[in-house]
Amino acid sequence: MADIVPLTAFKAIQDQIKTLCLRDFPCGTGSWHKTDLLSKNKHRKSGAQVIYRYEDVQLDIDDADEENSDQLIELITDPRSPWYMEYSWSKEAGTLKEKAIKSPWLIKPDFVYSCFQTLNIDDKSVTEIDEGLLRFKNLEEITLSANYIKTVNSSYLPASLKVLELCANDIDDITDLCSRPPPLRHLGLGRNRISTLGNCVSGTFWPELVSLDLSYNDLCGLTDLVKMFSTLPKLRNLTLQGNPVSLISGYRGYVIDSLRNLTVLDDKQISVDEKYSFNGLATLEELVRDEALVQLGVISLKGLQCPPEIMNPNSQPDYPVIERTYFVQFMLPRVYQEPVEKLEAPSAYLFTDMQSANEITPLPEMDKGILEQVLIHGVLHNKHQKRFQQGSIGILLLADSSQLMTTDITQPRDVTQTVDVTQTVDPSQPIDVAQPTETEGTPQTLTEPVNSSFLPWDDHMQFNWTRDVTLKDLLTVRDFFRTGMDVHVMEQTVEAYPQWAVTGSNNKMEPKGREQKDKKKTKEPEKAKERLKKKTASTEDFLKSPPKLTNIASFHVPLECFLNGELEYKNTFTKINVVSQTSILSKMSEEKIDKKMDKRKASSKSPAVKKDRKKSPQLKDIGRRKQGDEMFAPTELQLAISVKLGHWLTALDAVAVRKSASLGEIVNAVTK
Known part of the structure; x- marks a missing residue:
């Protein structure tokens, strides 16, 4: 981007005045002003030649054309005239x-400047307000929006000024604006970079001041702002929308309850019912905290491909x-800071299942061989199970890793997003996901997941799930709402194995071989039968592999x-031609099984039967193609969220918030 050429406000106004062409036809002095010049000439003589001097211009009136001022004015007022102009930048x-x-x-400079009461100098690349504005002694309203102004010195503003509009500039400090300000009735500072007001905006x-616009800035600290605005005796219109507060x-x-004289807030009229409903809220200052509460909701999900174990259970x-x-999965903002010291070696943590994810057990004594075995196979060898934790083995995490070792995402992931399947939260309790850490370093805005409830596959899944999330860093939340939120439809797959099926250094399941081995060793067929029955029993006692996540679809939610x-966003997102990886694998496995079945049937059938089959070779292919086409048929995934x-x-x-807070304090005291 090229450097901006410095341009003062007075120079921009002068350039705008030059577009009026006050000295050119049909304005100014020239031969077209015969009638008016004769009427104003004190030395007019009938039939004589008169020379009129005006600013070193000599006019021979006898040689002038016959034009009067009304005809010339018509040239500048008729829209069909080539001299017609629009004067949106000034009423005068x-x-x-x-x-x-x-x-x-x-038409002299001082007279021209004194004629202007309103000026609109938008998008003229103005970088500075200079003392040239003091020459506009009757100026009451000036707009300098969409420029590059950084500071405003109030000593350069005319004393007659009542309206000052500085929207969409680069102002981050208004201290100089309050040095000797004119008696403004409206001050517009929206869409700047103001993060603090100090004690500038006060009745002193x-x-x-009747109207104040501070919208779309970086203002935080609602209670302090309201206390400052309460000192403005005539404030009636206040705009703060777009700020973190x-x-x-x-x-x-x-x-509304603190500023009782307000009539308009954020361009919305304050009704009598609102004043009555919020009466007394100003006394509950301790409950008005600088934090936002966002309620996430998943209404329904339909159009998912049928998993292979449900579509073809026999295969x-x-x-x-x-x-x-x-x-x-909703990706919400958080403040992340790089730690000062990084761990040299990763620490392993192990827990049993998703329900006990919060109870993480450190394994400091795990040797390298066992660690590699867990990373590769996902489960521990039988001889090492007693060494650590009884029961089913769950997810292995690395403290020095930003993501799970077993996470399988089919779509490319942004480096700022992490998938955390270990976080289990109580749906009845709000989550606090935006607490900045206290470690040293420059904070970076990242996102972290908040997962909905887990449901098994269904053609139309009714979640009806909601979760309240508390976000404390309002400035980060404001920037996050500007960019929007990413939402992912995730599939979690966990493979469960019976303990007797885990063999040696690999995890290949060989139920028949294991059964025969047990019969030979123990010679107890009844026990072998009991082990075989475990495959139809509950998987609570099974060894579970680390869950694999697959991103089925992603959507961007504008906020x-x-x-x-x-206050609410609700939408149904759709995505066409969604084919999951499991459906593709199911199709491939089904084709292999069909080929094997065809070979077995072909070898067992008699030649006569084979001959009959050759007569209609397309019957089975047609049925198989229909089944395959049904599996790969384009679907429309629909996700309804709020x-x-x-x-x-x-x-x-x-009051309800205060009661719940008091109840929480009581519960905490009892638990301690």
């Missing part, structure tokens, strides 16, 4: 041009027993509506 521009036709001798500096649950109610092997579940005052921003409707909502 058209009047000034008419004066340049009727009285061109008045702005006693006449507008994401707080009690934002609107607290502002599947006895082991492993596959447990397949589906869930929706910028929350910054514009909306995202709500927490919002207090009445002051009773805050």
Whole structure:
């Protein structure tokens, strides 16, 4: 990007005034002003030649054309005229041009500047407000939006100024604006980079301020802002939407109850019912915390491909027993900081299953051979099970790793996203996922997953799941809403093996060979039969491999509506031609099984039967093609979700929060 050429506000206004062409036809002095010049010439003589001097211009009136001022004004007011212009940048521009036709001798710099009361200098690459503005002694309203202004010195603003609009600039400090400010009635500072106001916006500096626009900045600390605004005696219109503070649950109610003289908040009229509903909320200042409450919801999911173990149960092997579940993963923001010291060697952690994920057991004494075996095969050898933990073996994590060793994502993943299947949370309790760490280093905004409930496959899965998530870093949340949220439809696959089926250094299941071996050794057929019955029993006593995750589909959820005052986003996302990897594997395995079955049937049938089969060789192929076409038929995956921003409707909502907080304190005291 090229460097911006410095341009002062006064120079930009001068360039705009030059477009009026006040000294050119049909304005200014020229031969086209015969009638007016004769009427104003004190030395007019009938039939004589008169020379009129105006700013070193000599006009021979006798040689002038017959034109009057009304005809010239018509040239600048008729839209069909080539001299017609639009004067959207100033209300006084058209009047000034008419004066340049009727009285061109008045067109002097000081007179021109004194005519302007309103100026709109938008998107002119203005970088500085200079003292040239003081020459506009009657200026009441100036707009300098969409420029590159960084600071504003109020000593360069005319004393007559009442409206100052500086939207969409690069202002991050307004201290200089409060040095000697004019008696403004409206101050617009929206869409800048203001993060703090100090004590600038107060009744001491702005006693006449009626309207204040601070929308889409970086303002935090709602209670401090409201205390400052309460010192403005005439404030009636306040705009704070788009700021991090507008994401707080009690934002609107607290502002309405604290600033009782307000009539408009965020371009929305304050009703009498709102004032009544939020009455008393200003006294509950301790409950108005700088945090946002977001409710995630999954309504339904349909259109998933049928898993192979459900579509063709007879063609599947006895082991492993596959447990397949589906869930929706929301990627929410968090503040991540690199640690000062990195671990030299990874530490291994082991837990039994997904339900006990929070109870992580360290394994400091695990030797390298056993660790490699667990990483490769996913389960421990029988002789090492007693050494660590009894029961089923679950997921192996590395503390120095950003993702699971066994995670299988078919789609490329962003480096800022992590898949965490170990996090299990209570659906009835809100999650706190945006707490900044206290380690040294520059914070980087990343995302972390919040998973919905896990459901087995169904053609139409009704989740009806909701989860309240508390986000404390409001500035990060605001930036996150601008970019939107990624949502993934995930498939989790866990393979379960009976303990007797785990052999030596590999995990190949050989139930028949194991059964025969047990019969020879123990000579107890009844025990062997009991072991065989375990494949139809519950998998609670089985050894479980680490879960494998597959990203079936991903969607991007736009959440910028929350910054514009909306409180709920609900949508149904669709994706065409979704074919999961399991369906492809099922098709391949099915084709192999069909080929084997064909060979066996061909060898067992008589020649006569084979001859009959040759007469209609396409019958079976047709049936197989139909089955394959049905498996690979294009489907439409539909995911219905909802995202709500927490919002207090009445002051009773805050009371309910206080009661729940008190109850939480009691529970904590009892548990301690």
